[in-house]
Amino acid sequence: MSPLEWTIGPVNLVDALIALGVAAGIFALLVFAQRVLLNRWGKFAEGTTNTIDDDLVAVLRRSQWWFLLVMAIYLGTLHLDLPAQGDRFVRSVTVLVLLLQAGLWSSTFLVQRLERYRLKRRETDPGSEMTLSAVGFLGRIALWSFVLLLALDNLGINVTALIAGLGVGGIAVALAVQNILGDLFASLSIVLDKPFTVGDFLIIDDLLGKVEHVGLKTTRLRSLSGEQLVFSNSDLLQSRIRNYGRMHERRVVFEIGVTYQTPRTKLQIIPTIMREAVESAEETRFDRSHFKAYGNFSLNFETVYFVLSADYTRYMDIQQAVNLHVHQRFEEEGIEFAYPTQTLFIATPDA
Incomplete structure (x- = not known):
């Protein structure tokens, strides 16, 4: 052949x-x-x-x-x-x-x-x-x-029969791993609703940190002290979240107290001094300053203003400048800050 x-x-x-x-x-x-x-x-x-x-x-x-x-x-x-x-x-x-x-x-x-x-x-x-x-x-x-x-x-x-079988099996699997699926759907909720994003600073209950990663099951934050905080997505959405990453301006409320011996004419100019102190700093908006209350050992004034920045360091710089300005003006006007004191009246035997 x-x-x-x-x-x-x-x-x-x-x-x-x-x-x-x-x-x-x-x-x-x-x-x-x-x-x-x-x-x-x-x-x-x-x-x-x-x-x-x-x-x-x-x-x-x-x-x-x-x-x-x-x-x-x-x-x-x-x-x-x-x-x-x-x-x-x-x-x-x-x-x-x-x-x-x-x-x-x-x-x-x-x-x-x-x-x-x-x-x-x-x-x-x-x-x-x-x-x-x-x-x-x-x-x-x-x-x-x-x-x-x-x-x-x-x-x-037969793909049709397979899909039907997978549907029945999928229900059983879903019941077995409902916690994992809950975190998965919570992750989708975070992605779509965007209550926070990577880089936002959050406070959850007594824990706080910056968002580093949003995963399918967990969300991870970096705390101020350096450790990583890990939250389950479903637990996170059930918590009360304070998102400082969405802050556009910061409302500041602070009080000072002066002694009861301060003359009325000096008390009347304190709100003006507080306004001057706030308006002398940049990126601020003054709201109000009032003689609020008679305290146990002081006459209390409450001042409210806004810092037009979300940066915490910038806020502290402004508050420091306001405090120094108030201290200087009180020295010039002879106004004394109050501090906890007690006055004792001792009766003599003759009395």
Whole structure:
């Protein structure tokens, strides 16, 4: 028998060698295109203002060698007269590999676009960073779930019955992990409602700190003393939160007391002195100053003003300047600050 008539199963040896040669040639061509032509395209894309071409380059660079190999083998076997079972096997493997590679491409493109948008919005809207992270996570879950269903359908599995079964099983799983799911939905609530964002300073009950990270289950704060505070998302939303990151101005209320021996004419000018002290500082808005009450050992004045900045250090600088100004003016006017004192009246035996 001539070698040209040899067979490998139902396939002629010559046809098999031709298919192998075609597959090898196509694989080499695809590898060359990925490593050489794609690199040149990438350098060209870096010089353009459009970002779509950069993202397409990043997507194509995720092409895996096994995908290129399977596609080359499939194209090489197109002219072979394979039996029905073999043809179905080749097509099924090719479709599965194509679906997996398409999932990688789509996931890469989604991550690239969200990352660009996140960097663009970071300065103007820090809260969008959490939203985009959650959207990216949910988007990838939906994408790979869709790829999995297509792959199972390609294998001949009844996807409709599978989805129904997963629905019933999902209810049981949800009941078992309801605490985790509660934290997950609380995380989505934080992302969508935005009661706080990364960088905000929060006070929760008697704990306080700056938000460092909002995760799917926990939110982490950095306290003033340096340690990290970890809160469950569901517990956090059930707490009373004071968000100083949303403060635009700070209302300041403080009191001073002067001695009962202070003349009435001096008492009348104290509100004016307090106004002068507040208005002499920048980034302030004076509200009021009044003789509030007769204390146990002092005549009490209450002053209210606003600091037009949320910065705590700036507030303390202003309060210090106000205190020093008041101290100087009281010295000039001869007004004495009150401090806790007691006066004892001792009766003599003759009395």
